Amino acid sequence: MKRNVLIIGAGGVGHVVAHKCAQNAAAFGAIHIASRTQEKCAAIIASISEKQGPEAARGIGAHALDAMDRAAVAALIRATGAGIVINVAQAFCNMTILEACIETGAAYLDTAIHEEPDLICETPPWYANHEWKRREACAKAGVTAILGIGFDPGVVNAYARLAALDHLDTVASIDIVDINAGSHGRYFATNFDPEINFREFTGTVWSWQGGQWRANRMFEVGREWDLPVVGRQKAYLTGHDEVHSLSANFPQADVRFWMGFGDHYINVFTVLKNLGLLSEQPVRTAEGLEVVPLKVVKAVLPDPASLAPGYTGKTCIGVLTAGTKDGAPAEIFVYNVADHREAYEEVGSQGISYTAGVPPVAAAMLIADGTWDVRRMVNVEDLDPRPFLAILNRIGLQTFIRDSGGDRALTFA
Numbered sequence: 001m002k003r004n005v006l007i008i009g010a011g012g013v014g015h016v017v018a019h020k021c022a023q024n025a026a027a028f029g030a031i032h033i034a035s036r037t038q039e040k041c042a043a044i045i046a047s048i049s050e051k052q053g054p055e056a057a058r059g060i061g062a063h064a065l066d067a068m069d070r071a072a073v074a075a076l077i078r079a080t081g082a083g084i085v086i087n088v089a090q091a092f093c094n095m096t097i098l099e100a101c102i103e104t105g106a107a108y109l110d111t112a113i114h115e116e117p118d119l120i121c122e123t124p125p126w127y128a129n130h131e132w133k134r135r136e137a138c139a140k141a142g143v144t145a146i147l148g149i150g151f152d153p154g155v156v157n158a159y160a161r162l163a164a165l166d167h168l169d170t171v172a173s174i175d176i177v178d179i180n181a182g183s184h185g186r187y188f189a190t191n192f193d194p195e196i197n198f199r200e201f202t203g204t205v206w207s208w209q210g211g212q213w214r215a216n217r218m219f220e221v222g223r224e225w226d227l228p229v230v231g232r233q234k235a236y237l238t239g240h241d242e243v244h245s246l247s248a249n250f251p252q253a254d255v256r257f258w259m260g261f262g263d264h265y266i267n268v269f270t271v272l273k274n275l276g277l278l279s280e281q282p283v284r285t286a287e288g289l290e291v292v293p294l295k296v297v298k299a300v301l302p303d304p305a306s307l308a309p310g311y312t313g314k315t316c317i318g319v320l321t322a323g324t325k326d327g328a329p330a331e332i333f334v335y336n337v338a339d340h341r342e343a344y345e346e347v348g349s350q351g352i353s354y355t356a357g358v359p360p361v362a363a364a365m366l367i368a369d370g371t372w373d374v375r376r377m378v379n380v381e382d383l384d385p386r387p388f389l390a391i392l393n394r395i396g397l398q399t400f401i402r403d404s405g406g407d408r409a410l411t412f413a
């Protein structure tokens with residue numbers, strides 16, 4: 001019997017996940033979407049009807065849910081008969097949703113590491129503070145949990161594993177590079193949830209180098225990259241989820257994450273941070289109102305999903321893996337290029353939501369057909385990347401490689 005899917009979160013990424021599940025409905029049973037605001041789920045179903053036709057949207061369920069309430073999540077999993085839960089709500093909800101999956105036996109997928117609202121940048125490795133503590137419980141319950149299966153983290157972890165499996169004999173360094181060379185035309189906006197976005201950059205920048213954690217400040221270390229399609233781009237050493245599992249799985253390699261930022265972003269970010277407006281700690285106004293500055297900034301910034309209609313340009317996200325092949329030094333860059341306008345034309349979303357939302361659906365398809373139904377908790381690089389990348393090639397995210405032979409598309413049997 002085909003497994004029902006429950007998507008939790010009806011934001012920018014949830015919109016893409018729902019569209020892609022509907023496009024690949026033959027792989028699944030019933031599809032359900034749940035979020036704090038039920039109307040947002042209904043709006044996504046209307047978008048599926050408009051883009052794919054009323055038949056594709058028929059029967060998709062819309063539910064109001066507070067995913068911080070474990071019992072409510074478990075009750076909805078049971079009510080919808082969900083066998084697979086795709087968590088694309090805020091990262092604060094990871095542990096309640098994961099616990100509900102362990103309780104009910106449903107497979108669990110997410111795209112970001114768990115965060116506690118009042119803590120920023122915990123001790124590395126971050127996965128060990130929360131998710132990895134439930135490894136035994138997953139194995140005992142026979143529950144498949146795939147952590148961090150967006151693009152980065154997610155596809156980039158698969159790219160690193162692919163390099164180690166098919167292209168190199170030893171791995172000395174893994175550099176993940178994320179460049180968004182697109183333009184949304186607004187004064188200032190973040191491409192996904194501003195709260196989570198800023199929290200990534202206000203703490204210590206952790207990287208794994210020389211077999212230990214190294215701490216830097218944001219924008220302290222910058223480097224120019226010359227990348228396919230997007231050309232020469234400056235990117236900065238940044239703290240990011242995937243460093244915290246890749247360093248455990250490739251302890252001998254240096255693992256770094258680089259994100260591209262324009263001068264305008266850096267200026268606005270620096271002003272907001274220095275004023276204290278990116279703080280996650282509550283403050284009290286003269287009127288006695290308690291507010292979290294970061295949540296106020298989120299409330300006044302554009303909703304990331306609203307950037308989609310006017311967004312132009314492309315993203316290039318990839319992994320430069322260096323090491324040896326047949327005794328000689330070798331390096332390869334495995335990457336994807338996504339186009340904001342094409343994403344909008346296909347599903348009504350911008351490219352960042354698109355690159356994050358397609359991968360969990362490919363993974364859900366592999367759980368549904370048994371290929372990735374491993375009945376334990378894993379990070380993406382623990383799994384064979386080839387069936388996953390083969391599906392991504394088919395459903396919207398083509399993998400390319402740049403090596404001594406130039407640039408070419410990769411295919412997988």
Ligand code: NDP
Binds near residue numbers: 194
């Ligand atoms: P949005 O802010 O656009 O959407 C978040 C959604 O989650 C909203 O619909 C919100 O509901 C819902 N939500 C939040 N809290 C709860 C709750 N307690 N119960 C139920 N629903 C809740 O974010 P994005 O779609 O941009 O991002 C979603 C996730 O994807 C984030 O965790 C983000 O970090 C991750 N991400 C991962 C990427 C990757 O490549 N790995 C890239 C981009 C994002 P409502 O609006 O109704 O309040």
